[in-house]
Amino acid sequence: MAEADLLDVPALDKAAGEEFLQEAFGVILEEAVRRGTDVAEKVCDWKEPEDLRHLLDLELRGHGEPQPQVLQRCRDIIRYSVKTCHPRFFNQLFSGLDYHALAGRMITETLNTSQYTYEIAPVFVLMEEVVLQKLRELVGWGSGDGIFCPGGSISNMYAMNVARYHRFPDCKRRGLWALPRLAVFTSKECHYSIQKGAAFLGIGTDNVYLVGADERGKMIPAELEKQISQAQVEGAVPFFVSVTCGTTVLGAFDPLVAVADVCERHGLWFHVDAAWGGSVLLSQKHRHLLAGIERANSVAWNPHKMLTTGLQCSAFLLRNTSGLLHRCHSAGATYLFQPDKFYNVAWDTGDKTVQCGRKVDCLKLWLLWKAVGTEGLEKRVDRAFACTRYLVEEIKKREGFQLVMEPEFINLCFWFVPPSLRGKQAQADYWERLGKVAPAIKERMMKAGSMLVGYQPHGSKANFFRQIVTSPLVTRQDLDFFLDEIERLGRDL
Amino acid sequence: MAEADLLDVPALDKAAGEEFLQEAFGVILEEAVRRGTDVAEKVCDWKEPEDLRHLLDLELRGHGEPQPQVLQRCRDIIRYSVKTCHPRFFNQLFSGLDYHALAGRMITETLNTSQYTYEIAPVFVLMEEVVLQKLRELVGWGSGDGIFCPGGSISNMYAMNVARYHRFPDCKRRGLWALPRLAVFTSKECHYSIQKGAAFLGIGTDNVYLVGADERGKMIPAELEKQISQAQVEGAVPFFVSVTCGTTVLGAFDPLVAVADVCERHGLWFHVDAAWGGSVLLSQKHRHLLAGIERANSVAWNPHKMLTTGLQCSAFLLRNTSGLLHRCHSAGATYLFQPDKFYNVAWDTGDKTVQCGRKVDCLKLWLLWKAVGTEGLEKRVDRAFACTRYLVEEIKKREGFQLVMEPEFINLCFWFVPPSLRGKQAQADYWERLGKVAPAIKERMMKAGSMLVGYQPHGSKANFFRQIVTSPLVTRQDLDFFLDEIERLGRDL
Ligand SMILES: Cc1ncc(COP(=O)(O)O)c(C=O)c1O
Ligand SMILES: Cc1ncc(COP(=O)(O)O)c(C=O)c1O
Numbered sequence: 001m002a003e004a005d006l007l008d009v010p011a012l013d014k015a016a017g018e019e020f021l022q023e024a025f026g027v028i029l030e031e032a033v034r035r036g037t038d039v040a041e042k043v044c045d046w047k048e049p050e051d052l053r054h055l056l057d058l059e060l061r062g063h064g065e066p067q068p069q070v071l072q073r074c075r076d077i078i079r080y081s082v083k084t085c086h087p088r089f090f091n092q093l094f095s096g097l098d099y100h101a102l103a104g105r106m107i108t109e110t111l112n113t114s115q116y117t118y119e120i121a122p123v124f125v126l127m128e129e130v131v132l133q134k135l136r137e138l139v140g141w142g143s144g145d146g147i148f149c150p151g152g153s154i155s156n157m158y159a160m161n162v163a164r165y166h167r168f169p170d171c172k173r174r175g176l177w178a179l180p181r182l183a184v185f186t187s188k189e190c191h192y193s194i195q196k197g198a199a200f201l202g203i204g205t206d207n208v209y210l211v212g213a214d215e216r217g218k219m220i221p222a223e224l225e226k227q228i229s230q231a232q233v234e235g236a237v238p239f240f241v242s243v244t245c246g247t248t249v250l251g252a253f254d255p256l257v258a259v260a261d262v263c264e265r266h267g268l269w270f271h272v273d274a275a276w277g278g279s280v281l282l283s284q285k286h287r288h289l290l291a292g293i294e295r296a297n298s299v300a301w302n303p304h305k306m307l308t309t310g311l312q313c314s315a316f317l318l319r320n321t322s323g324l325l326h327r328c329h330s331a332g333a334t335y336l337f338q339p340d341k342f343y344n345v346a347w348d349t350g351d352k353t354v355q356c357g358r359k360v361d362c363l364k365l366w367l368l369w370k371a372v373g374t375e376g377l378e379k380r381v382d383r384a385f386a387c388t389r390y391l392v393e394e395i396k397k398r399e400g401f402q403l404v405m406e407p408e409f410i411n412l413c414f415w416f417v418p419p420s421l422r423g424k425q426a427q428a429d430y431w432e433r434l435g436k437v438a439p440a441i442k443e444r445m446m447k448a449g450s451m452l453v454g455y456q457p458h459g460s461k462a463n464f465f466r467q468i469v470t471s472p473l474v475t476r477q478d479l480d481f482f483l484d485e486i487e488r489l490g491r492d493l
Numbered sequence: 494m495a496e497a498d499l500l501d502v503p504a505l506d507k508a509a510g511e512e513f514l515q516e517a518f519g520v521i522l523e524e525a526v527r528r529g530t531d532v533a534e535k536v537c538d539w540k541e542p543e544d545l546r547h548l549l550d551l552e553l554r555g556h557g558e559p560q561p562q563v564l565q566r567c568r569d570i571i572r573y574s575v576k577t578c579h580p581r582f583f584n585q586l587f588s589g590l591d592y593h594a595l596a597g598r599m600i601t602e603t604l605n606t607s608q609y610t611y612e613i614a615p616v617f618v619l620m621e622e623v624v625l626q627k628l629r630e631l632v633g634w635g636s637g638d639g640i641f642c643p644g645g646s647i648s649n650m651y652a653m654n655v656a657r658y659h660r661f662p663d664c665k666r667r668g669l670w671a672l673p674r675l676a677v678f679t680s681k682e683c684h685y686s687i688q689k690g691a692a693f694l695g696i697g698t699d700n701v702y703l704v705g706a707d708e709r710g711k712m713i714p715a716e717l718e719k720q721i722s723q724a725q726v727e728g729a730v731p732f733f734v735s736v737t738c739g740t741t742v743l744g745a746f747d748p749l750v751a752v753a754d755v756c757e758r759h760g761l762w763f764h765v766d767a768a769w770g771g772s773v774l775l776s777q778k779h780r781h782l783l784a785g786i787e788r789a790n791s792v793a794w795n796p797h798k799m800l801t802t803g804l805q806c807s808a809f810l811l812r813n814t815s816g817l818l819h820r821c822h823s824a825g826a827t828y829l830f831q832p833d834k835f836y837n838v839a840w841d842t843g844d845k846t847v848q849c850g851r852k853v854d855c856l857k858l859w860l861l862w863k864a865v866g867t868e869g870l871e872k873r874v875d876r877a878f879a880c881t882r883y884l885v886e887e888i889k890k891r892e893g894f895q896l897v898m899e900p901e902f903i904n905l906c907f908w909f910v911p912p913s914l915r916g917k918q919a920q921a922d923y924w925e926r927l928g929k930v931a932p933a934i935k936e937r938m939m940k941a942g943s944m945l946v947g948y949q950p951h952g953s954k955a956n957f958f959r960q961i962v963t964s965p966l967v968t969r970q971d972l973d974f975f976l977d978e979i980e981r982l983g984r985d986l
Contacts, residue, residue, distance in 0.1 A: 011965035017592030024596035032603040058623040064866035099510030103517035109598040110525040112803045130551040150643035153849045175697025176669040192824040202695025204668025310605045331685040335949035342936040373557035443835040456828035472504035
């Protein structure tokens with residue numbers, strides 16, 4: 001065909017495309033949703049990387065494949081993927097599946113727009129504002145600002161950058177060379193994104209002062225005072241304190257009020273990394289864990305973790321109402337943010353970000369919220385606490401299980417001590433041997449595909465399991481299975 | 494119910510959930526996919542922000558809503574959203590819908606995993622490597638490294654950070670204070686993400702030296718040399734040059750070979766921002782536009798733009814094979830990247846990023862590629878060029894249309910001169926009046942919902958339209974309609 005004739009007809013067959021989409025949806029519903037949440041099915045069909053690569057025939061070639069083959073590929077991909085929605089997936093801070101949120105995500109993907117201007121995302125620009133406002137209300141702010149970011153790590157970076165700009169607006173134009181050496185403070189239990197952020201933003205990890213935490217993992221305010229003095233002695237200028245609500249491993253909540261006082265005294269930006277624990281604000285019963293959060297200058301909160309909205313859904317919230325976020329990040333590109341539009345361009349909110357194209361991350365949370373209400377979300381949070389509570393009581397009854405500490409959140413940290421090691425705490429190699437138990441059980445578990453749970457060493461503590469339940473599908477039966485299965489897999493170690 | 498009894502049953506009704514999902518999918522297929530791509534339907538049902546907010550009832554409340562109401566909300570959201578898949582949406586660098594890619598996105602959303610470890614993303618860790626390798630091959634590299642990022646802006650930041658770390662590894666720990674003042678070079682036609690990135694990374698926008706471009710928007714290598722000397726005179730240390738393959742407005746390709754020579758001479762990192770133009774590498778016919786790209790140290794390439802994979806799909810590619818990306822960004826969190834796993838932890842690639850949770854962005858491209866093959870992708874690219882070619886010829890035939898320049902890519906930049914202004918170029922207020930034409934036509938177009946195309950002023954040039962076709966659904970009829978509609982809407986201005 002001559003080039004111009006090519007243009008007479010579309011280059012895609014719509015009917016065939018819709019048919020494929022419909023079939024693919026059938027596969028998704030059957031294989032990922034239904035079987036993925038079925039406890040009779042595996043959480044994961046483990047294969048070694050080399051085998052899996054071979055099985056999946058990942059190579060990309062010159063010719064396309066016929067529809068049935070592509071559909072088979074969809075099946076295979078689902079089959080060999082880990083089912084994070086499975087009631088026995090306890091491995092990450094996110095897990096579970098919410099049908100409404102998933103529908104929201106599918107709509108988002110189909111509409112495929114970018115959140116920068118009202119012009120091409122009218123619904124989502126308005127929706128993002130409403131959702132952010134609701135989250136801010138839960139924090140305790142009547143006003144403020146914010147934006148959804150691609151993950152909590154980037155939300156934490158936003159906090160650091162906005163704080164830096166707030167104190168030293170010159171930084172945006174002149175860079176860090178125009179500023180004194182800056183110091184960041186966070187507890188040694190903080191998420192690693194604070195370090196990554198400091199490196200990325202040019203501050204450097206050496207300028208992150210790690211504040212001591214108590215045995216429960218909470219930042220010690222007196223230690224923060226000490227580190228601030230230390231930094232000053234070393235010639236750095238303290239500007240930013242990040243506390244954590246719900247630390248990644250232990251689930252600790254830093255003492256917000258005491259740290260807020262320290263920040264106030266020293267004129268420091270007070271950021272709360274509530275990526276994990278923020279959703280607890282929805283619970284009347286448990287929100288006391290975050291008492292004082294309203295004093296923060298900024299908050300990072302990931303609804304994609306505890307609220308099962310699906311990745312990514314991460315809000316960066318700001319108390320400041322002066323347009324700081326926009327001033328800090330804007331570049332005013334005239335091809336996108338034309339000032340001579342006919343509508344109110346205050347709705348073109350995209351210049352608040354460091355991104356250009358930005359996925360719509362608000363709809364999944366909004367739709368879930370509409371479907372279950374604030375009450376429904378509260379019940380989910382309370383139920384997650386109840387699951388953990390139940391496991392704690394069970395663990396206390398079972399021989400060989402030992403809590404690392406009483407959880408105040410839903411991070412259940414414990415060792416499984418196999419019969420061969422019980423009562424041998426006094427032996428010199430006890431901890432070394434115990435540290436090998438969790439990896440061995442994990443290997444067996446993954447190969448069996450029966451469930452998934454994480455482990456890690458922590459400070460001086462040998463490898464222990466960290467179990468998390470956020471999925472509303474998890475029942476007492478799954479929790480009992482969880483403990484039974486660890487016993488079964490670890491009995492002979 | 495007592496707290497413990499709550500746990501006896503799941504807190505979600507699976508059957509009702511699946512039914513909802515099925516119905517929601519029906520709505521998506523009918524309203525977003527079928528009607529969204531139907532030229533008899535509007536691209537956008539325009540509402541003023543206040544009206545839309547009211548119509549949608551965005552407020553989030555205590556109580557949940559019954560399923561039929563939630564489903565109606567799905568319909569409304571789709572109805573009032575802009576259809577970026579519509580054959581008459583010419584507004585952004587991304588548009589169109591690919592059924593296979595969309596299926597890939599739906600699978601991604603349902604499986605909801607994070608790309609950090611083989612443990613929870615076995616399929617996608619392997620798949621990402623294969624896709625990145627394929628993209629690198631097209632760049633011309635037999636080996637290398639890379640990662641998918643949440644957008645080209647962040648890919649460009651990665652380039653800047655990796656370049657900085659490569660030259661000054663101290664930066665990661667000690668921050669920019671341990672380094673001389675750094676200078677970045679890019680053309681004045683570059684994407685604004687270079688400026689945003691420089692600000693975010695602590696380098697500062699003043700340290701971005703903007704190199705002059707010729708009348709076609711291409712960086713002038715001699716000007717680059719001058720700016721490098723200028724920066725040195727000003728006491729800064731040049732370290733990073735970013736050229737653009739496919740500038741955002743004019744679609745210009747910087748002269749890669751000449752710039753590569755300059756970079757080599759001065760020992761500078763050579764980054765190619767091919768976010769927009771990278772996909773041209775797939776075309777045997779047009780890939781000469783990127784001749785010399787194989788000499789880059791790093792490349793940013795967004796398949797989500799020209800290849801219709803859907804947002805976000807942005808690859809950061811690196812020529813270096815020494816593990817630089819990992820060294821630059823890793824934090825080695827022991828709760829995630831345990832060294833004592835039973836499988837080869839080289840597959841736990843997540844520590845190469847500055848993120849923690851990271852969406853799976855490779856599947857949509859992989860599935861599309863499997864379905865149509867490299868040949869199919871090539872045809873799409875060639876077809877996009879053919880659409881632009883066709884429009885150029887038409888514009889030359891039509892009175893009142895004036896090209897800003899002959900496009901070498903698919904950015905079609907032109908003015909529409911309404912009858913009242915024709916032949917009046919000599920008048921003092923001609924350009925001022927012409928600059929008001931595009932916004933006026935745009936307003937009418939949006940209110941009519943008939944199509945969508947962007948406009949902007951550029952340098953000294955008054956507002957002109959920038960039209961882009963990437964959707965394979967667009968036909969000659971749509972292209973003719975495009976020009977007719979502009980005439981119709983602008984006739985009386
Ligand atoms: C306390 C805390 N902050 C931040 C993050 C980072 O969030 P993301 O994975 O969305 O980047 C995490 C992730 O687990 C976290 O636990
Ligand atoms: C040349 C160029 N580079 C980078 C970007 C940024 O890409 P993203 O929107 O994915 O951040 C764009 C976006 O239009 C672009 O045109």
